[in-house]
Amino acid sequence: MSLLRHALARGLSSGPTFNPVCEGVLGALTSAVGAENVTTSESARNLHGTDESFHPTRAPEAVVTPHTTEQVSAVMRICNENRIPVVPFGTGTGFEGGVGAMYGGISLALHKMTDIVEVNSSDFDATVRAGVTRHQLNDWIKEEGLQFPIDPGAGASVCGMCATSASGTNAVRYGTMRENVLNMEVVLADGRVIHTAGKGSRAKKTSCGYNLTNLFVGSEGTLGVITQATVRLYGVPEATAAAISSFPTIASAVETVVQVLQCGIPVARMEFLNPDMISACNSYSNLDLKVAPTLFFEFIGSPSGVEEQAQLAEELCTYNEGDNFTWATAQEDRTRLWKARHNCWYAVKAGYPGLHAYSTDVVVPVSRLPEIVEYCHELAGGMGVPAPIVGHVGDGNFHCFLLSDQNDTEEVARIKDFSGRLAERAQDLGGSCTGEHGIGLGKQALMERELGPHGIDTMATIKRSLDPNLILNPGKVLNMRHLC
């Protein structure tokens, strides 16, 4: 698509000046990384323009696969000089269209940078290159009794998780990526390489200057290319117990959650499933859970510790009229108890074959959960669709899965409307339009509402300083009209 058509399509009178990936540029890229690491094949381009989101594939003009930081740096220099958009690509498991090449350019595929550089078990840190996935890291360190626990569900790359500030079911215990990245090697738009906390630093805490590490965490590929990350590790728990309990109302479940937190029970996971979700899971996984608001718990610690935690949790559930409290410690029993929660996404999709599933992602203070879940049910009722909900209830973050025929523009529009209204209500309740999935393509207007014009301008100032030619993942996070 020509740049003018791009600009018109986005309602702009003028856009940034990008150049197409011409023969000359391909030649330079080939010199930088080798011919076997540059491809313009249709299937490779489509693959690299697709993620797990609702957004359709937006293929880049070429896919470039560097193996070293020097190569990434050389590629960035070439693209910056020639004004070619660069979209960093980890595992393509994002939920907000972060990988789409909206302005053409190249996809910078980082999966070949596969080294686990070092693991320091006494210091609980590990340094990994951009292509290492969290599963690979965990496999590597488990023999030493260590884990990297941030669990977004998907088999994401650690550096991709840095870029999107990923979170997961155990954020309530371990935090999100913001709390767990110690240092990153980042290649800037012009090819310069920085270490956000200084080269070789593994310090657990620092007061050294601006927090560059957390500037790049969550920047979704728009401020720099993350080529390496040093992350916190934790011990594998000695004992784990899982429990579930159903409740008569959402409010009673949430009240239990608040009390669990107030009692200081150090839950590893605390998840909420609403009746629609339980039904879907019962069908898919052949379970017969009571179709009611349900809490799933995971406790970790010493064997006596987890028993104590489970007993206290049972008391709290019963106090709030919870019933069917069941708990287990053996691996297979815990897996069975949590089966519903693990298979949620697939359970919902399986109920509606051929339809595309969309996940909302909002977060509110925990005490406002009953209100917003109620509102979510209302919106769904209005649309006449089921609203299966799964929530990281300890953080006040929940997802509602909506299904639609991607080719039915009305349905798609209704879902966008639903999502927008839900996000705005979350913002009004003191929360955020995105708990963990990021802004990407679809939530830019919501981000503007959340941060206000001055907040957006501050972000735009940072973006323009670090990437004056706007080549890094253009069209994501910040809308172009704030930058041109």
Place this chain on the structure above:
Amino acid sequence: MASLRVLVGCKRVIDYAVKIRVRPDALGVVTDGVKHSMNPFDENAIEEAVRMKQKKVVKEIVVVSCGPTQSQETIRTALAMGADRGIHVEVPKGTEENLQPLAIAKIFAKLVEKEKPDVVILGKQAIDDDSNQTTQLLAGLLEWPQGTMASVVEHSDGKLKITREIDGGLEDISVNLPAVISADLRLNEPRYATLPNIMKAKKKKIEKMSPEDLGVDVTPRLKVLKVVDPPVRAAGDKVPDVATLMSKLKERGHI
């Protein structure tokens, strides 16, 4: 409550996630500087022994590994998972690839004489040589019953009821003790070693000996002639429609 004693074997192999590279001399694969860990099926074997101990069916678990000095790390992992003590049958570094199933089986037969366990549990095969022979050879040498590819093991009254995973499905057998079992993947979900248990494991005993101490000749009987990479996959053909696909498949004799 029975009080069985179990001997479990474990092998230090190249980690399953590592990309294997053939050595320049084409007689083996590169092992220097490559990550090694416990053979996955051996994790199942140890886990099963630990569960039997937790159920108080078993009173002592002795874990054995044959290999170079680094095999001690593998034994420590087993101790961290819950084994009580270890035996390291050490061979000089670089010679471990010559330890073949028959030699291992003979070593275990001697250890059985020494330790007098009621059950020997091994992983069904090692992921480096994929032999799946040691359990069977050992059973033969000892003239003990065997339950290989076990996915369920239950103990009652001096017998073991075993479900075996076989090509046609599942086979249920009952073996008298003492017996040899080999663990399959679906036998259990092995636990992770935790830091407190790793620390405790450092205090558990590992006895060291050589094959010669046991009077076992480990000279290999099989000679590796050549190790090569699998052939590089050729590019496929894209076809425009189903009709063309069908005709190409017919052309190439696939249908």
